[in-house]
Amino acid sequence: MSENSNERPKHWLARRLLWADNPKTPDRIFYILCVLCVGLVASDVIHHRHAYSALEETWAFYCIYGFVAFAFVVQAGRVLRLILKRDEDYYDR
Amino acid sequence: MIDSLVNGSIPPGLIFIIGGLLVPLLPQMARAPYMLALPALGAFILLSVPNGNHLQFELFGLTLTAFRLDPLSKIFGIIFHLSIFLGVLYALHVRDTVQQVAGLVYPGAAIGGLFAGDLITLFVFWELMAISSVFLIWASRNEGAYRAGLRYMIVHITSGVILLGGVIVHYSETGSIAFEKLGLVSFGTLLIFIAFGIKSAFPLLHNWLQDAYPRGTVTSTLVLSIFTTKLAVYGLARAFPGTELLIYIGATMTAFPVFFAVIENDLRKVLCYSLNNQVGFMVAAIGIGTPLALNGATGYAFANIIFEGLLFMTMGAVLLRAGTTKASELGGLYKSMPYSTVFCIIGAMSISAFPLFSGFVFKGMILQEAAHYHFWAWLVLLFASAGVLEHSGIKIPFFGFFGLHDSGKRVEEAPWNMLIAMAICAVLSIWIGVQPQYMYTILPYQAEYTAYTFDHVITQLQLLVFAIFAFVVLMRSNLYPPEIRAINLDTDWFYRRLAPALVRRIGRGIAALQTNVMDGVERQVQHLIGTVYRHHGPQGALARTWPAGSTVLWVAILLGAMLIVVYFFGP
Numbered sequence: 001m002s003e004n005s006n007e008r009p010k011h012w013l014a015r016r017l018l019w020a021d022n023p024k025t026p027d028r029i030f031y032i033l034c035v036l037c038v039g040l041v042a043s044d045v046i047h048h049r050h051a052y053s054a055l056e057e058t059w060a061f062y063c064i065y066g067f068v069a070f071a072f073v074v075q076a077g078r079v080l081r082l083i084l085k086r087d088e089d090y091y092d093r
Numbered sequence: 094m095i096d097s098l099v100n101g102s103i104p105p106g107l108i109f110i111i112g113g114l115l116v117p118l119l120p121q122m123a124r125a126p127y128m129l130a131l132p133a134l135g136a137f138i139l140l141s142v143p144n145g146n147h148l149q150f151e152l153f154g155l156t157l158t159a160f161r162l163d164p165l166s167k168i169f170g171i172i173f174h175l176s177i178f179l180g181v182l183y184a185l186h187v188r189d190t191v192q193q194v195a196g197l198v199y200p201g202a203a204i205g206g207l208f209a210g211d212l213i214t215l216f217v218f219w220e221l222m223a224i225s226s227v228f229l230i231w232a233s234r235n236e237g238a239y240r241a242g243l244r245y246m247i248v249h250i251t252s253g254v255i256l257l258g259g260v261i262v263h264y265s266e267t268g269s270i271a272f273e274k275l276g277l278v279s280f281g282t283l284l285i286f287i288a289f290g291i292k293s294a295f296p297l298l299h300n301w302l303q304d305a306y307p308r309g310t311v312t313s314t315l316v317l318s319i320f321t322t323k324l325a326v327y328g329l330a331r332a333f334p335g336t337e338l339l340i341y342i343g344a345t346m347t348a349f350p351v352f353f354a355v356i357e358n359d360l361r362k363v364l365c366y367s368l369n370n371q372v373g374f375m376v377a378a379i380g381i382g383t384p385l386a387l388n389g390a391t392g393y394a395f396a397n398i399i400f401e402g403l404l405f406m407t408m409g410a411v412l413l414r415a416g417t418t419k420a421s422e423l424g425g426l427y428k429s430m431p432y433s434t435v436f437c438i439i440g441a442m443s444i445s446a447f448p449l450f451s452g453f454v455f456k457g458m459i460l461q462e463a464a465h466y467h468f469w470a471w472l473v474l475l476f477a478s479a480g481v482l483e484h485s486g487i488k489i490p491f492f493g494f495f496g497l498h499d500s501g502k503r504v505e506e507a508p509w510n511m512l513i514a515m516a517i518c519a520v521l522s523i524w525i526g527v528q529p530q531y532m533y534t535i536l537p538y539q540a541e542y543t544a545y546t547f548d549h550v551i552t553q554l555q556l557l558v559f560a561i562f563a564f565v566v567l568m569r570s571n572l573y574p575p576e577i578r579a580i581n582l583d584t585d586w587f588y589r590r591l592a593p594a595l596v597r598r599i600g601r602g603i604a605a606l607q608t609n610v611m612d613g614v615e616r617q618v619q620h621l622i623g624t625v626y627r628h629h630g631p632q633g634a635l636a637r638t639w640p641a642g643s644t645v646l647w648v649a650i651l652l653g654a655m656l657i658v659v660y661f662f663g664p
Contacts, residue, residue, distance in 0.1 A: 014428045026569070069475070069479035073479065073480045080352050081356040085356070
């Protein structure tokens with residue numbers, strides 16, 4: 001195992017994935033997602049979906065729920081960590 | 094010989110149990126083809142034997158059925174056999190005889206339980222599974238694995254004892270040991286339900302999974318992740334379909350592990366929480382109990398074994414090459430393990446249920462039935478779907494292979510056999526996702542479902558893309574919790590810390606009480622001895638040598654007293 005992180009990968013597939021290291025990539029992903037999100041919200045305007053409940057029928061329900069659920073899980077995790085985090089050797093002491 | 098194979102007189106489970114026990118007799122060179130041939134033989138039997146009850150025999154007046162084949166057991170049988178093949182292929186480079194034997198006997202026991210037509214046969218294989226699987230944990234050969242294996246075995250043997258108790262009570266109540274739809278109708282069936290619940294890792298009974306599985310070896314954790322929980326899912330689908338309690342239990346199972354997975358640093362443990370969450374979807378669907386929901390549970394179990402197995406395989410490859418699966422120590426591995434990276438992304442997209450991947454075509458069934466019949470369960474399952482994306486869709490590939498920083502680790506790609514096993518899983522995950530109609534034909538119940546409708550695709554994309562958007566926003570705002578070297582307490586704290594501390598405290602209390610009692614007794618005895626010694630010892634009043642004059646005086650007084658008494662009170 002070598003520790004040189006700057007060398008260009010030899011593997012063709014790895015070179016294909018190098019975009020992940022590009023400093024502009026996070027911004028690009030963000031803007032692509034913005035466009036996708038706008039498109040998906042817009043789809044609720046042009047298409048009325050078959051729903052089993054009034055909540056499901058709400059405009060952009062899945063969009064809002066997906067965002068909020070993800071953010072809630074992560075932020076709740078931060079709180080949970082404050083309570084449950086212990087040193088790695090906790091059970092070995 | 095061929096006749097006995099195809100007429101159901103050889104149970105497929107025994108092929109792996111006996112076949113596994115024979116492995117040590119073979120030279121290493123011959124073991125690989127031999128072990129790969131066993132699942133092929135088992136699959137041949139499975140696909141050749143007609144549906145029905147085979148291998149029935151009498152024992153102590155009870156009719157046992159060792160090989161019951163019907164659409165439900167068949168679909169699980171197919172995926173179990175495929176899993177054994179993939180597991181053997183993935184571990185082909187391993188020369189450890191213990192893992193080779195246990196890696197066949199344990200799945201063989203699971204298959205034995207799967208095809209059991211009665212509860213006694215199920216119990217026998219249930220316990221064999223517990224005993225054989227622990228060797229896959231101990232195969233790591235370190236103190237932590239040894240202790241975790243013991244805890245694991247205690248839990249699973251207990252599950253077996255509860256199952257046996259349930260079977261006995263159920264038999265005494267009904268006179269039946271048939272492994273069929275039981276329902277939660279009596280104390281006996283409740284015990285059987287709890288036994289299944291332990292194995293499928295119900296909430297609060299779950300922590301054996303996260304405690305033991307990550308301690309397995311690079312290859313054994315994969316095998317462990319497949320069979321125990323899925324046999325329990327099969328058991329619930331067989332015996333308790335439509336049991337409403339399962340909806341609440343399943344919904345809870347899907348939701349609570351996602352919080353633990355967010356903050357867990359060990360990515361193999363993250364996958365164990367993910368496994369817990371995934372089984373929750375199946376359990377909830379079994380609780381809903383409609384034919385479509387049961388098809389969803391069965392098909393999702395099938396697909397999950399492949400894509401969750403794929404994720405375990407990729408993390409096994411990381412552990413083998415980088416020596417760790419701790420997210421805090423990884424980053425940049427995609428540069429040296431690009432194939433594993435791509436396979437991991439495919440597994441992640443499948444488990445997240447992106448359209449065109451296998452998770453989507455079955456999870457949709459479960460969500461649709463939940464939305465139709467149980468609003469609150471649907472909301473929770475939808476919430477958990479966003480949670481799955483967080484821990485298995487993003488965290489595993491991102492922190493496993495990319496990371497926030499390049500760790501500088503430059504390693505070899507996974508061995509060829511591991512890559513082929515991963516490739517097969519990846520191809521199957523996509524194939525099932527793209528062509529679900531072939532899988533739909535082998536689902537056990539009659540129900541219509543179209544996966545690719547505009548509504549299904551758009552709503553799923555809305556949920557997932559907005560969840561990814563939340564991830565990016567949190568990352569850009571530095572609100573995503575960093576991966577840090579730490580562990581998090583779970584319910585194992587109760588039996589690893591609290592219970593020993595209580596036992597120690599009670600022990601100290603008993604010791605103190607014993608000391609106090611003994612001190613008190615000793616003091617009393619010493620006091621008694623002292624008193625006796627004072628009166629009868631060499632210096633004691635009663636031991637003193639009295640002068641003859643005073644003795645005569647005392648005798649005269651006594652005689653006088655006697656004379657007076659006799660004079661007044663005598664006859």
